[in-house]
Amino acid sequence: MIPIAREANAPVTPTAVPAEICDAIRAAHQIALVSHVTPDADALASLGAMWLALPELGKRPHLILPEGTVSRNLQYLVGYAGLRAAHSADVQDCDLIAALDTAKERRLNSAEHLVALTSIPIVNIDHHATNPRFGRWNWIVPQASSTSELVYALLRALGCQITPTIATLLYAGLHTDTQGFSLNNTTANALRVGYELAVAGAQIPEVCERLHRSRSRGEFELIGIIYRNTGVSPDGRLAWSTATYDEISAAGCTATDIDDQVEIPRAIEGVRVAILFTEGHRGKVRMNFRGEGGVSVLPLAQEFGGGGHHSSAGAILDGTIPEVTARVLPAATKFVAALKPEGTA
Ligand SMILES: [Mn+2]
Numbered sequence: 001m002i003p004i005a006r007e008a009n010a011p012v013t014p015t016a017v018p019a020e021i022c023d024a025i026r027a028a029h030q031i032a033l034v035s036h037v038t039p040d041a042d043a044l045a046s047l048g049a050m051w052l053a054l055p056e057l058g059k060r061p062h063l064i065l066p067e068g069t070v071s072r073n074l075q076y077l078v079g080y081a082g083l084r085a086a087h088s089a090d091v092q093d094c095d096l097i098a099a100l101d102t103a104k105e106r107r108l109n110s111a112e113h114l115v116a117l118t119s120i121p122i123v124n125i126d127h128h129a130t131n132p133r134f135g136r137w138n139w140i141v142p143q144a145s146s147t148s149e150l151v152y153a154l155l156r157a158l159g160c161q162i163t164p165t166i167a168t169l170l171y172a173g174l175h176t177d178t179q180g181f182s183l184n185n186t187t188a189n190a191l192r193v194g195y196e197l198a199v200a201g202a203q204i205p206e207v208c209e210r211l212h213r214s215r216s217r218g219e220f221e222l223i224g225i226i227y228r229n230t231g232v233s234p235d236g237r238l239a240w241s242t243a244t245y246d247e248i249s250a251a252g253c254t255a256t257d258i259d260d261q262v263e264i265p266r267a268i269e270g271v272r273v274a275i276l277f278t279e280g281h282r283g284k285v286r287m288n289f290r291g292e293g294g295v296s297v298l299p300l301a302q303e304f305g306g307g308g309h310h311s312s313a314g315a316i317l318d319g320t321i322p323e324v325t326a327r328v329l330p331a332a333t334k335f336v337a338a339l340k341p342e343g344t345a
Helices: 019-027 041-057 072-081 088-093 111-119 147-157 164-177 188-199 204-212 217-228 245-250 298-303 321-337
Strands: 030-034 060-063 096-100 122-126 137-140 238-243 273-281 284-291 312-318
Touching (some): 019 041, 041 060, 041 072, 041 096, 041 147, 072 164, 122 147, 147 164, 164 188, 217 238, 245 273, 273 321, 284 321, 298 312, 312 321
Parallel strands (some): 238 273
């Protein structure tokens, strides 16, 4: 047993929603809902929950979800919630854009309509610490487990009904971003929201089976490759793995199947920094960085033009896996060497 000295958490108070965020939504008529490219469950859940709830307030929401960007597992959620995507061009008819869970303006999934975006005000709702506040209104809460947690607070503040379908979506987002309530963003408030979503009728067993225990044979193959390619530094504090474009393709997978496989090298005891290098598109290597035990990997990701959260960040570099690892692993080794030794303050 590791004795952990910590103070009691602050009392659980629901997340306060800034009045200007509610006002911006109340004043709008047609709202484009946008999130980041290759949406994860949190992005999709936030979009879907807003899309389902806003008509009740007399709003016309447009769900911007370009074709071919939703992974197989998340297709289930789209079907379950009956989400119907609008055309990106519909953004032009909107008087408000709600950007959800998107840490950078250029990662918005409606990039081809950025010209239109510049003239339409954006309400920016996110939990990424590095979000540069690109909206006219910005509600950025890095302590929130997920954007789904914020959207839940927002819908409650707007007086929307949390239907079982909305609850299921938001629970999926919360569950995924906390990795099944196991990461250090599993706050008392995240658990409280999880509880309230369960009370509201979230279909927890089914959504968790579909999102976490429904791997295709291809994804299963890919996991094998990632186990096989895992390397660990001599001091055991840095672990990484790789998958080349050819390995991903040979497994029958595509870039949309790359999700949280970085959890594989991260799971080794004593690892403080884990990195997954994947060449989902030929010549482009995406890096997922994870910090364990309170280590912030954000500076490391930012060194390579990326961003994200303190314990979970990403970056993309041009090149092949050998080229990119040759650049990044020495920097990561130096970064880990500079961390304070375990057990010191
Ligand atoms: Mn998120």
